Amino acid sequence: MSDQPDQQPKKPFLYVVVCASGIAGDVGKLITVAQEANWDVGVVATPQGLGFIDAEAIEAQTGYPIRSAWRSPGDPRPLPPADAIAVAPATFNTINKWAAGISDTLALGILCEAYGFGIPTAVLPYLNSAQAAHPAYSQSLERLREMGVLIGAYEPHKPKAGGGADRFRWEEALELLTPELSAPA
Template identity: 50%
Template structure:
């Protein structure tokens, strides 16, 4: 029997991050092995011990030492939920000054399926760098979902994560 596919769930510091445990539960019920990787600020918002117990893997936010073993199995798919203005723009330009960005840049180079669910303030989406950087990521093969997906009135409803789970389920079927 084959093991469940591995999903790298990359979490940035935006309001939906505070409820990421709900998404993890749904994804695991849907057949994923979930490995959480968080920006340093997002990690400070999370109960990393509870999430590590939930997933069976440590929540990563910092680089590991060269001699330390890799704590997560290799990914089959990655999702950035929520993706912030800062992370998206830095990623599109190739910056790797955090673990999240380093991993995203490596995954982009690997050709692995990557789904992105932005949570960006409307005033920031008007910044002249934002749309061209999203386009750059799309051209590299990243699926960037509508920025309102995590901002809708349903954001706080019980089915707030349905669009994410459905999109990742479709990705899993394609791999």
């Protein structure tokens, strides 16, 4: 018998990157599913994505501040390092910038570095079919696949038709990441 107090094993840490999309306000669904699967969760929002979420509710749910901007040198890191990343919902803009290696926001900087760190990453695109028809989109998805990014199955919705929020499966992010995280290194 050890004299040490019982220590809980450290939970894996999931970054949820949230982009500016009409369904972003439902990101709490993904956070709940992740927490039920024994993850700790921190949210990183694109600057525009902040306007689509209830920051106070998300911070209460996760216990961590939402990150959206770079911290100053010497400031403490508000989130632990990520064991995995889920980008949900992922917009046309974020997907294309990420695939091109553009790092002009904290969210994109984290995503661009995740490749170099080997952090398992899943993306759940949410965009309309007019955006998806642009050749840059299919090229960007191909580049992300080549980088090992796991891509959700959501089919783009018709433009100006109210979106497809009822078909968006938040839990798919964890479904994609689970086999990746349980594979032998």
